[in-house]
Amino acid sequence: MARDTRERIVAAARDLVHASSLAEVSTDEVCRAAGVHKGSLYHFFPSKEALGVAVLECNWALMRAMLDEAFGDDVPPLARIDRFVDRFAHRLAVMRQALGATPGCPLGGLVAELASHGDEARTQAARVLHAWTRYFADAVTEAKGRGEVGPAVEAPAAARRLLAHLQGLALLAMAYDDPQLVLDAKQAFRLLLATSG
Amino acid sequence: MARDTRERIVAAARDLVHASSLAEVSTDEVCRAAGVHKGSLYHFFPSKEALGVAVLECNWALMRAMLDEAFGDDVPPLARIDRFVDRFAHRLAVMRQALGATPGCPLGGLVAELASHGDEARTQAARVLHAWTRYFADAVTEAKGRGEVGPAVEAPAAARRLLAHLQGLALLAMAYDDPQLVLDAKQAFRLLLATSG
DNA sequence: CCAACACTTGACCGATCAGTCAACTCAGGA
DNA sequence: TCCTGAGTTGACTGATCGGTCAAGTGTTGG
Numbered sequence: 001m002a003r004d005t006r007e008r009i010v011a012a013a014r015d016l017v018h019a020s021s022l023a024e025v026s027t028d029e030v031c032r033a034a035g036v037h038k039g040s041l042y043h044f045f046p047s048k049e050a051l052g053v054a055v056l057e058c059n060w061a062l063m064r065a066m067l068d069e070a071f072g073d074d075v076p077p078l079a080r081i082d083r084f085v086d087r088f089a090h091r092l093a094v095m096r097q098a099l100g101a102t103p104g105c106p107l108g109g110l111v112a113e114l115a116s117h118g119d120e121a122r123t124q125a126a127r128v129l130h131a132w133t134r135y136f137a138d139a140v141t142e143a144k145g146r147g148e149v150g151p152a153v154e155a156p157a158a159a160r161r162l163l164a165h166l167q168g169l170a171l172l173a174m175a176y177d178d179p180q181l182v183l184d185a186k187q188a189f190r191l192l193l194a195t196s197g
Numbered sequence: 198m199a200r201d202t203r204e205r206i207v208a209a210a211r212d213l214v215h216a217s218s219l220a221e222v223s224t225d226e227v228c229r230a231a232g233v234h235k236g237s238l239y240h241f242f243p244s245k246e247a248l249g250v251a252v253l254e255c256n257w258a259l260m261r262a263m264l265d266e267a268f269g270d271d272v273p274p275l276a277r278i279d280r281f282v283d284r285f286a287h288r289l290a291v292m293r294q295a296l297g298a299t300p301g302c303p304l305g306g307l308v309a310e311l312a313s314h315g316d317e318a319r320t321q322a323a324r325v326l327h328a329w330t331r332y333f334a335d336a337v338t339e340a341k342g343r344g345e346v347g348p349a350v351e352a353p354a355a356a357r358r359l360l361a362h363l364q365g366l367a368l369l370a371m372a373y374d375d376p377q378l379v380l381d382a383k384q385a386f387r388l389l390l391a392t393s394g
Numbered sequence: 395c396c397a398a399c400a401c402t403t404g405a406c407c408g409a410t411c412a413g414t415c416a417a418c419t420c421a422g423g424a
Numbered sequence: 425t426c427c428t429g430a431g432t433t434g435a436c437t438g439a440t441c442g443g444t445c446a447a448g449t450g451t452t453g454g
Contacts, residue, residue: 005401005402019313020313021218021220021310021313023218023220024220024313026440026441026442027441027442027443028440028441028442036402037402037403037404038403038404038405038442038443039401039402039403039404039443039444039445040401040403041443042442042443042444043400043402044401047442047443048442048443101312101313101316101319102312103313104309104312108368109309111368111371111372112301112306112309112368112371112372113218115298115299115301115371115372115374116216116217116218116298116300116371119298119374122298122372122374125372126372126373126374129369129372129373157381160369160378160381161362161381161385163365163369164362164365164366164368164369164385165358165361165362165365165385167364167365167368167369168360168361168364168365168366168368169361171305171308171309171361171364171365171368172357172360172361172364174308174309174312174313175308175309175312175319175322175323176323176326177312177316177319177323181357184354184357184358188358188361188362188389191358191389191391192385192388192389194388194391202431202432223410223411223412224411224412224413225410225411225412233432234432234433234434235412235413235414235433235434235435236414236415236431236432236433236434237431237432237433238413239412239413240430240431240432241431244412244413245412
């Protein structure tokens, strides 16, 4: 029962937060969904905000798994990025099926919410985004080496643009309730990776 | 005192929501900040969510004012877009000064929050984003006519990309607490408006 | 076998939540 | 002059909030 409980709490909180937001989910709901009592939750987490950070890290772990899979070097670097976009869109579509509405990016939404919760939580959120950016940056760097993108493209700046664009598309997908919108990232990324005059 | 009260409530709610989110702001706080009693709030708004929608529309009115000013035809269309980015970034910087932390896009944040509040609120949010997109689309269309962007660029799709990118940059700006990040939109927009091969 | 400790229980806290209500004020039209 | 109704007041509700706590339970290492 030991460590399993903590994970059950985080998983339950994650599911509930996906459907709305951290602020709109109560600790009571989390406990009910996890089949756990209040005291257990506060045995593992000093505050609701700490639980939110744990959910962020859980979501990051899941996202990292998707990234590791999509960015495997069995295909050229630009194809990896496209593959990631496809899987990201697919996950949103699956969530839409389960929730009845298109959610935003599980990370982006929580990042936005935690960013206004003091500097500590904000820094943690930024750290996650930065780690995510590196996946893009590494692929861009490798694509440069292979001549798939021009040598004038700066990998870190380009990677940040890709992440920003994907996050924005996730917001639009949520607002328009259409996960397919994020598929346009594949076209947009090609433009963002073109060498500027 | 009549209609002034409603506006005071919305303005107070807007300021409070900017600093965090609708869910984290209580109706009590709004009333206190507006110098108004609970009954008055619920005289004008049937629910807290309705107040949220009113705040969204208030923010949209402010954003539209900025858009109308930036997109004035005293400069070429692409320069209007750059001008808007500058003002948007400047507003974030001013808010950062006032709030102690960089807020996200006042519209984007609320759109994200209302999107999970049932289909009605989500549709209203989408409507606002669509209206915003049109400003970009009109400028792109005019730029096409002037030959400033290639004829192969589809204005509606390009405009949606610009908006998505800006929203994503606003998220990054919030997470990194640096409003200047959105200035990169000017470079990114140039890439997004290039004719793809 | 026992002591220590991580974990769980469930009642409990004061504060706060969104929302209601009947009584009141007051301006404008008949 | 009086009536009507939009706007305002402030006390109020029951539910729920995040968080606490003392008293357990079960496991584990010595």
